Amino acid sequence: MACLATALxxxxxxxxxxxVTVQGxxxxxxxxxxxxxxxxxxxxxxxxxxxxxxxxxDELFALAGTLTQESSLKVTGTVREEPRAVGGYELTLTGxxxxxxxxxxPITHKEHGVDFLAERRHLWLRxxxxxxxxxxxxxxxxxxxxxxYQRDFVLADAPVLTPAACExxxxxxxxxxxxxxxxxxQSGQLYNEAxxxxxxxxxxxxxxxxxxxSKTRRHLMEFWMIEAEMAYYDIDDNMKLxxxxxxxxxxxxxxxxxxxxxxxxxxxxxxxxxxxxxPRISYTEAVAxxxxxxxxxxxxxxxxxxxxxxxxxSFDSPVFVHRYPTAIKAFxxxxxxxxxxxxxxxxxxxxxxxGEIIGGGQRLDDLAxxxxxxxxxxxxxEAFEWYLDLRRFxxxxxxxxxxxxxxxxxxxxxxxxxxxxxPFPRMLHKMYP
RNA sequence: UCCUCGAUAGCUCAAUGGUAGAGCACCCGGCUGUUAACCGGGUGGUUGUAGGUUCGAGUCCUACUCGAGGAGCCA
Numbered sequence: 372m373a374c375l376a377t378a379l380x381x382x383x384x385x386x387x388x389x390x391v392t393v394q395g396x397x398x399x400x401x402x403x404x405x406x407x408x409x410x411x412x413x414x415x416x417x418x419x420x421x422x423x424x425x426x427x428x429d430e431l432f433a434l435a436g437t438l439t440q441e442s443s444l445k446v447t448g449t450v451r452e453e454p455r456a457v458g459g460y461e462l463t464l465t466g467x468x469x470x471x472x473x474x475x476x477p478i479t480h481k482e483h484g485v486d487f488l489a490e491r492r493h494l495w496l497r498x499x500x501x502x503x504x505x506x507x508x509x510x511x512x513x514x515x516x517x518x519x520y521q522r523d524f525v526l527a528d529a530p531v532l533t534p535a536a537c538e539x540x541x542x543x544x545x546x547x548x549x550x551x552x553x554x555x556x557q558s559g560q561l562y563n564e565a566x567x568x569x570x571x572x573x574x575x576x577x578x579x580x581x582x583x584x585s586k587t588r589r590h591l592m593e594f595w596m597i598e599a600e601m602a603y604y605d606i607d608d609n610m611k612l613x614x615x616x617x618x619x620x621x622x623x624x625x626x627x628x629x630x631x632x633x634x635x636x637x638x639x640x641x642x643x644x645x646x647x648x649x650p651r652i653s654y655t656e657a658v659a660x661x662x663x664x665x666x667x668x669x670x671x672x673x674x675x676x677x678x679x680x681x682x683x684x685s686f687d688s689p690v691f692v693h694r695y696p697t698a699i700k701a702f703x704x705x706x707x708x709x710x711x712x713x714x715x716x717x718x719x720x721x722x723x724x725x726g727e728i729i730g731g732g733q734r735l736d737d738l739a740x741x742x743x744x745x746x747x748x749x750x751x752x753e754a755f756e757w758y759l760d761l762r763r764f765x766x767x768x769x770x771x772x773x774x775x776x777x778x779x780x781x782x783x784x785x786x787x788x789x790x791x792x793x794p795f796p797r798m799l800h801k802m803y804p
Numbered sequence: 805u806c807c808u809c810g811a812u813a814g815c816u817c818a819a820u821g822g823u824a825g826a827g828c829a830c831c832c833g834g835c836u837g838u839u840a841a842c843c844g845g846g847u848g849g850u851u852g853u854a855g856g857u858u859c860g861a862g863u864c865c866u867a868c869u870c871g872a873g874g875a876g877c878c879a
Contacts, residue, residue, distance in 0.1 A: 406836040423836070457839075480840045481828050482816050486871055583877055584805065594879065727879060775879030
């Protein structure tokens with residue numbers, strides 16, 4: 372057979388009346404004896420090919436009958452509009468090349484449990500819902516990069532192997548580094564502060580690791596974080612940048628991922644409702660909000676997941692909660708000049724119960740106070756000498772933040788669980804495949 | 805680490821303490837517009853593991869294993 376032009380399913384609308392070849396996998400097959408329907412997927416969409424026995428001949432028709440779900444194939448046919456078919460277009464088939472017959476496929480079009488699907492994540496990814504999520508994740512990551520690029524940020528990636536705990540709080544994955552101990556990064560922030568002093572405005576994007584025994588719908592052992600750090604930014608500059616960034620990303624997904632959001636049955640009105648500026652409330656105001664809602668909460672405690680949800684559900688947009696008690700935040704936050712009991716940290720809590728998606732704030736830029744804080748937190752001074760250098764040599768007010776990609780994807784996609792937001796999630800006690 | 809719930813066919817689930825079943829998948833047959841196609845037939849089980857109670861246990865009890873949801877911690 373002559374080699375005809377190949378086409379992506381998502382572009383079939385450009386080829387009406389033409390004969391094209393689609394390279395993909397068999398998603399579903401139906402036959403009524405003299406006419407067959409082959410639904411093919413190629414990663415960009417689904418298209419139905421129609422094969423009529425008396426037009427293609429007995430041999431080709433019989434070949435189609437041997438196809439199993441997920442067999443790889445190339446189908447050739449004429450493109451036409453067909454409102455009855457999935458995607459709106461249909462191929463009148465004239466050719467079929469079988470590339471590989473698939474063995475009996477475990478994932479059917481019926482329901483499956485999460486454990487069954489998780490064990491077959493490498494195959495589960497082929498389903499329309501999962502491909503929609505990964506496409507939206509890709510768009511979100513691209514949008515972040517474009518946002519920073521447009522604003523003259525420099526991508527300065529942080530190391531994944533680190534010599535010491537960044538914050539000294541969470542449990543880290545430890546490994547052997549030629550006889551010394553090393554840890555998988557839990558944050559690129561301290562390194563960002565160094566590159567920000569070199570380049571002004573920077574961000575890094577990479578995986579981070581937490582060995583906490585967390586087993587909830589919001590936690591992964593390995594997750595990806597966008598972290599930015601800006602010289603000469605105060606807490607208000609920081610929040611303004613973050614809300615503009617989040618709005619930009621939401622708009623990009625609404626503009627370019629309509630089909631995927633539809634596949635996920637996402638209520639896009641809730642995304643469209645996200646408008647600038649985001650509400651800002653202080654920690655103290657958030658405590659009052661919780662108490663008014665009948666919660667028993669003491670000023671000075673950290674919010675639990677239910678509290679975050681209550682705060683987030685009180686607003687249509689994400690909400691900043693700023694100026695937390697000094698005692699519950701990491702050593703590197705700058706105290707509020709007007710109230711030494713709180714620091715200039717600000718977290719962004721997503722609506723619809725998705726919880727904290729950004730943690731950030733203005734950094735402590737005073738050398739003496741930073742040294743005192745390291746001692747208070749019982750952190751090994753030697754490991755932070757390089758970090759103290761950043762205050763010795765031209766310290767400036769600066770701020771930054773870290774945004775969790777997976778929680779952001781879960782929110783934008785409206786997912787129940789974070790495990791679907793990354794191709795191969797690392798869960799507590801589960802990292803196969 | 806703690807709390808709650810669960811485990812029956814390849815999958816999703818039924819089954820008063822009394823003969824283990826259905827739908828789907830798969831195999832065979834039928835059907836020229838199917839949409840998780842449909843219709844007829846067929847294959848398919850050490851009921852998570854080990855004990856215990858009982859005339860009799862998928863069902864009740866104990867322990868363990870694995871899984872799910874949540875808490876804490878966090879993004």
